[in-house]
Amino acid sequence: MAVTDAEINTAVAVTGRFENAGDPWRGVTGDFDGMGISCGVLQWNIGSASLQPLVLAVGKPVVLREAPTIGAQLWQACNSGVAQGLATVRQWQTGAQLKAVPKKELAALMGSPEMKAQQFSRIKVVAAKADALATAWALAAGRPARSLQELIWFFDLVTQNGSLKGLDHDDVTQFIKTSTPGKADDVVCDWLLAAPAAWWGRVDCIKNAGLWRDKVAAADLELFVLSYLRASLSSAKARGVVMNRKGALAFRKGWINGQLFDFSGQF
Incomplete structure (x- = not known):
């Protein structure tokens, strides 16, 4: 679409x-x-x-x-x-x-x-790139069309981070498979809870670990794990803030730059 x-x-x-x-x-x-x-x-x-x-x-x-x-x-x-x-x-x-x-x-x-x-004319170019990435992601996940949530997630990726740096759907499913059954989100939250002091957004990381633990819906888990895998490939200081942004979009709620955002009524 x-x-x-x-x-x-x-x-x-x-x-x-x-x-x-x-x-x-x-x-x-x-x-x-x-x-x-x-x-x-x-x-x-x-x-x-x-x-x-x-x-x-x-x-x-x-x-x-x-x-x-x-x-x-x-x-x-x-x-x-x-x-x-x-x-x-x-x-x-x-x-x-x-x-x-x-x-x-x-x-x-x-x-x-x-x-x-x-601004809008230039944003449309970015949105088209995000749309292509979101559509490819949905197809790899076995769905015929991407969702608005996925479009927004990839829009944020393109504008803030550029690309997936080689990650694909198989990386996500493998991570979920090799984590203790039902514990992939706990691995991510443990990582956030142990955020180094040098990370940007460290306080938000700790808050998000508590907010997200054991509450990620099954339908959102793959995008949530993709958020973690992409954040892990960011520069050391940026990993926390990348996860805060992407995780909040995958979970539809989260702490970013000291503020709690709730998107549950928007997508």
């Missing part, structure tokens, strides 16, 4: 909340990761040159309309090299925190109809 606009909007509404409180289309953060500024649903940024094409596509009049104070500087930053662009946007910040006016104007620009259209 082809991914629909309604499904894309649901995926954006669900996964966008992990990074941005409120409207994910208008989400804006400062230089917490060395990328200068990160904006919008997929946190397009100056450092990777992913924000510049969106700004140029909407045009200078829209930029100046929505960002009357910093718009001219933003336009110049997006027409310069990455180094100059980073230097420009870092002037709008104290440490890694955007000052009030730049934050307000960037949010207004990202939430404008013109910029939302640009």
